[in-house]
Amino acid sequence: MSSKRFVLNAARSSRQGALINVGKDSDEYQELTNSMTMAAEDMAEIGLAEGQFAIVRTEFGEARFKCQSGKIPLGMIFIAYGPPTCRLMGGDTDGTGMPTSKGWQVEVVPE
Amino acid sequence: MGGKVTCTLGEVKQRADFIIYWGGNPAECHPRHFTKYTIMQKSRFLPRGRKDRTMVLVDIRETKSAKAADIFLQIRPGKDFELITILRALIKGQPVADEQIAETGLSRAVVDDLIARMKRAKFGCMFFGMGLSMTRGKHMNSAALLCLAAEMNAFTKFVAMPMRGHGNVTGADVIMRWQTGFPFGISFNRGYPRYNPGEFSTVDVLVRGDCDAAFIIGADPGATMPQPAIDHLARIPTIVLDPHVTHTSRIARVHITTAPQGIAAPGTAYRMDELPMPLKPALKSPYPSDEEVVRRINEAIARKPFWLPDGRQPQMVATLG
Numbered sequence: 001m002s003s004k005r006f007v008l009n010a011a012r013s014s015r016q017g018a019l020i021n022v023g024k025d026s027d028e029y030q031e032l033t034n035s036m037t038m039a040a041e042d043m044a045e046i047g048l049a050e051g052q053f054a055i056v057r058t059e060f061g062e063a064r065f066k067c068q069s070g071k072i073p074l075g076m077i078f079i080a081y082g083p084p085t086c087r088l089m090g091g092d093t094d095g096t097g098m099p100t101s102k103g104w105q106v107e108v109v110p111e
Numbered sequence: 112m113g114g115k116v117t118c119t120l121g122e123v124k125q126r127a128d129f130i131i132y133w134g135g136n137p138a139e140c141h142p143r144h145f146t147k148y149t150i151m152q153k154s155r156f157l158p159r160g161r162k163d164r165t166m167v168l169v170d171i172r173e174t175k176s177a178k179a180a181d182i183f184l185q186i187r188p189g190k191d192f193e194l195i196t197i198l199r200a201l202i203k204g205q206p207v208a209d210e211q212i213a214e215t216g217l218s219r220a221v222v223d224d225l226i227a228r229m230k231r232a233k234f235g236c237m238f239f240g241m242g243l244s245m246t247r248g249k250h251m252n253s254a255a256l257l258c259l260a261a262e263m264n265a266f267t268k269f270v271a272m273p274m275r276g277h278g279n280v281t282g283a284d285v286i287m288r289w290q291t292g293f294p295f296g297i298s299f300n301r302g303y304p305r306y307n308p309g310e311f312s313t314v315d316v317l318v319r320g321d322c323d324a325a326f327i328i329g330a331d332p333g334a335t336m337p338q339p340a341i342d343h344l345a346r347i348p349t350i351v352l353d354p355h356v357t358h359t360s361r362i363a364r365v366h367i368t369t370a371p372q373g374i375a376a377p378g379t380a381y382r383m384d385e386l387p388m389p390l391k392p393a394l395k396s397p398y399p400s401d402e403e404v405v406r407r408i409n410e411a412i413a414r415k416p417f418w419l420p421d422g423r424q425p426q427m428v429a430t431l432g
Contacts, residue, residue, distance in 0.1 A: 007189075009171065009172060009188070011241070011242075012139065012140050012276075013140075014138075014139040014140070014175075017140070024334060024358060025356075060337070060338070060339075061338055071172075071173055072172055073171065073172055076171070076172065076188065078172065081334075081335060082334060083333070083334050083358055086333075086334065086335065086336060086341060090337055090339075091314065091339035092318075093308075093309055093312065093314050094309070095309030096249045096250050096309055097295065097309055097315060098245060098249050098250070098308075098312075098314075099336070099340075100245070100249075102241065102245045102246045103171070103188045103246035103247060104247075
């Protein structure tokens with residue numbers, strides 16, 4: 001197993017939108033926002049099995065996600081926005097008022 | 112060139128025969144957009160509906176929206192600004208090298224075909240999402256796309272519109288704009304509105320620790336903002352008005368449950384094309400509306416003696432988005 005740098009693409013999904021109305025404390029919402037999707041080839045390269053946990057780390061913080069394979073371009077991971085992605089974000093907005101929350105470099109370390 | 116060349120969603124529904132979604136995933140995030148306003152609607156000028164319209168999706172990954180697209184352009188992450196700039200150059204016949212186009216992840220043939228289709232359209236519309244506005248480049252990406260839409264009007268009718276979300280965010284921008292002249296990131300601490308994103312915007316104010324209290328209505332920054340901003344909300348007296356107990360409620364000193372707007376409370380919400388829509392409640396709620404709570408807080412404050420002894424006004428920063 002080895003760590004590798006990926007482009008983190010955080011985004012929303014329709015299931016996440018529906019689950020917000022169920023409740024952000026619900027098990028389904030928690031599971032969704034604590035999961036990440038990446039290409040099967042990338043998972044194999046760093047030694048991640050389906051359903052295994054990995055630490056995603058940035059210069060600002062880290063969070064733990066359950067991995068699943070999906071139709072994601074190589075070198076990219078997809079995570080639904082939620083409290084775990086907040087821990088990865090830095091506070092600098094580059095003078096725009098908008099923090100960078102998409103398309104930034106993260107390190108993925110299998111547990 | 113600046114500004115936004117835009118229109119209403121009604122005009123898109125009636126006339127747009129060429130639609131580009133850039134950095135957005137409407138199939139998941141705006142699930143009624145296709146069917147109510149864009150590709151699926153039959154209209155007076157496009158009577159065959161979907162057959163009369165062409166839809167292009169530009170994104171860095173193949174989302175569910177790609178299935179609905181006629182053309183899916185998968186570009187490299189962080190290359191939106193470059194591609195928009197290339198399009199702006201090519202529509203005006205300026206030279207662009209093949210290597211510069213290849214850097215975006217597309218070929219010259221694909222880009223040439225896109226430009227030909229854009230110029231052939233009778234009414235083009237570009238919708239852009241957070242994939243454009245929240246990646247590297249941020250507002251510069253959005254500004255470039257708005258410029259492209261404006262410049263396309265030298266050839267045919269073209270407009271652009273951001274894919275706004277989260278209930279009534281457009282309403283917050285519109286109201287602040289007509290009241291102060293600015294859409295967000297406004298400080299009133301000198302007694303008149305001043306606008307400076309990066310200084311007076313929510314995340315920046317919180318991360319720097321500039322505010323010593325926070326009043327949050329219908330938002331959940333505890334689940335969306337960077338951790339340093341959340342940490343400051345937990346340090347200061349934070350008051351939350353929300354129909355649900357949220358992550359922000361858990362770090363707040365006070366949570367007041369309110370009736371959900373449009374379901375159990377009346378009001379006005381602004382659509383993403385900035386049209387105000389009246390909200391008619393379908394249900395009754397035992398909880399007051401946000402408006403009612405804010406009015407009662409204002410009345411209670413007005414009854415109290417002013418707390419600064421020398422008559423100075425308290426400092427307030429209104430930060431939206």
